[in-house]
Amino acid sequence: MNAIIALAIVGPLAASGVGLLVRERHHLRDAITLMGLSATALAAIALLIDVQRNGTTVVRVGGWDPELGIVLVADQFAALILVVATLTILVVDIFAIGQRGTASTGDQTVVGPMLLVLTAGVSLAILTGDLFTLFVAFELILVSSYVLLTHQGRAAQLRSGMTYVVINLLASTLFLLGLAYVYTATRTVNIALLAERIPELDNGVRLGIGLWFLVVFGTKAAMFPLFSWLPDSYPTAPTTVTAVFAGLLTKIGVYVMIRFHTLTGMDDLGPVILVAAGLTMLVGVAGALAQNDVKRILSFHVVSQIGYMLMGLGLFSVAGVAGAVLFLVHQIPVKTVMFLVGGLIEDDQGNSSLDKVGGLAARRPIIAVLFAIPALSLAGIPPFSGFVAKLSLIDAGINAGSVAIVVVALVASMFTLLSMSKIWLGVFWREPTPPSEPASSKASKRMMNGATMAAVAGTLAVVSLAGPLWNMSEEIARDLLDGQTYINEVLGTDRGGVASP
Structure with a gap:
């Protein structure tokens, strides 16, 4: 399994380098990107199967002791999220290939290679067993995501991209300071x-x-009040970029928050996290209700739904953390498909403003169906x-x-349904509007529709495998809250050379 873990990280980086060398030959570049992402997804699936059969796999890079070296850990939590993440990016890349060449996409030569770099960063963030390597993974994600946000060179994208980078660089600075303090206090950064x-x-x-790392990871996750960078950054980016960002990037912040705060026994912070969870739900859904553009509504819902995962973490119970893990698995494909549907609307209408589109239920019923399923799922129906x-x-x-947070969660769900109804009434039931010109070719539409259908199938798979x-x-929640299970799996029974501070 060591080779498979390495493939999940090194494979996408190698494929990205080759893709950049042949970036002007778009068919070859696309083939390399698809092969790289497919290989990574297959590696993730094989890893999950092996973890289910044989338990956690631990790789000590270079054979170094965990106190000094890099450790990669594939437990159930990591393997499960890695499968969902890599399959999501693969689907988004298929959508991007179908969308390439339309009037709205601009230069696409770097999208595939940068998605591969992003995949490597996501894989490393999920699999790493130490905080410093996690910092490196976040920077890899930041660099690739900035290129994806701004590669078209539009003024709005550059402006929002700068906000995105500045906020994330601030979070990275806080991360480094936190690392220094943790190492001073414990003489290690191994989780x-x-x-x-x-x-x-x-x-x-x-x-x-x-609290320090709650702020660091909370910024990555767009937790209240650290979310202001997200609603302005996502709507200006191309559809494929917003889809993968909405589905994955904030969820990686939640993933590492769950792992770090449960394993280190931060249950005293439960009330603080629950307050942040409630405010994140309400502020996010209130922002969504105030918007009049599909992508901006969905961007605020990215924020709102983070609150539910924080709620599960803040309870610090097996049921709560398990609910947060299940919600995380559900949210990745649902948020991705919502933004892909937004891209289909934009491709057909030329924009996603509720004032300028309408009648798609009659004219493009496939888009209506692809929207309705994840929208009802998002609302909790x-x-x-x-x-x-x-x-x-x-x-x-x-x-x-915890009655208060339950009430807040139910109220936020009701408002979520209301905002989904707002999109439905505006986009699908209003007076029909003519399609934009030039429209995508039939082949492009088929590929984009197929990718979106695959993402919808992913949301339905979560139900069938509930x-x-x-x-x-x-089981993941018990292991995280127990802590000792993870410690024994990573450090093993031979603790030689591992000294207390």
Whole structure:
């Protein structure tokens, strides 16, 4: 399995380099990108199967001790999220290939290679077992995402891209300062060793570390009040970029937050996280209701839905964390497909403003169906994946006696349904509007529709596999909250050379 873990990180980087060398030969470049992403997705699936059969795989890069070297860890949590993430990026790239050449896409020579670099960064962030390598992964994601945001060179993209970069560089600076403080206090940045040593620190120091990294990871996740960069950045970017960003980037912030704060025993921060979760839900959905553009509405919903995952984490119970994991798995394909549908609307109408589009239910019923399924899921309507995920969180909140956050979650769900109805009435039921010119070719439309259908199928797969996914999420939650399981898997029974500070 060591080779497969390496393939998930090194493979996309190598394919990206080759893709950049042949970037002007678009058929060859696209083939290389698809092969690189497909190989990474297959590696992730093989890794998940192996973890299910044989347990956690740990790679000590260069054979170094965990206290000093880089450790890659493929446990159930990492393998599950890696599968969902890599399949999502693969689907988005197929959509991008279908969209290439339309009037709105501009220069596409760097999109495929940069998606591969982004994939490598995401894989590294998911698989790493130490905070410094996590910092490197975040920077890899930041560089590739900035290029993807601004490669068309439009003024609005450059302006929002600068905001995105400045905020994320600030978060990176805070991350480095936090790393320095953690290393000073514990003499390590290895997550397994931190899970042992942070709980032994003075309470003030321990909570300070927890709050510091809550801000760092919360900025990446677009948690209230650290979300202001997102609603302005996403709507200006090309469809394929916003789709992969909405589906993945904020979710990686949530992923590392769940892993770090559970393993290091930060349950004292539960009330703070629950307050942030409630405010994130309400502010995000209120912002969505105030918008009049499909992409801006969906961008605010990226923020709002982060609150549900924070809710599960803030409960610090097996049911709560399991609900957060299941919600994370549900959100990645749902948010991706919502933005892909937004791209189909833009491709047909030339824009996504609710004042300028209408009648697509009659003229393009396939788009209406592709929108309706994830929209109902986003609002938590049964029997779709959002209902299963939200029900698990509501049940966990009730069992924990956290009535206030349960009420907030239900209110936010109601407003989410209202905002989805706003899009439905504006885009699909109003007076029909003529398609934009020039429209995409039939072949391009088929490929974009096919990619979007595949993403919708991913959301339906979460429903059909809800039972096994919940059992897996519960097992993941127990391991994270126990902490000792992760420590033993990463450090092993031979603890020679690993000294306490």
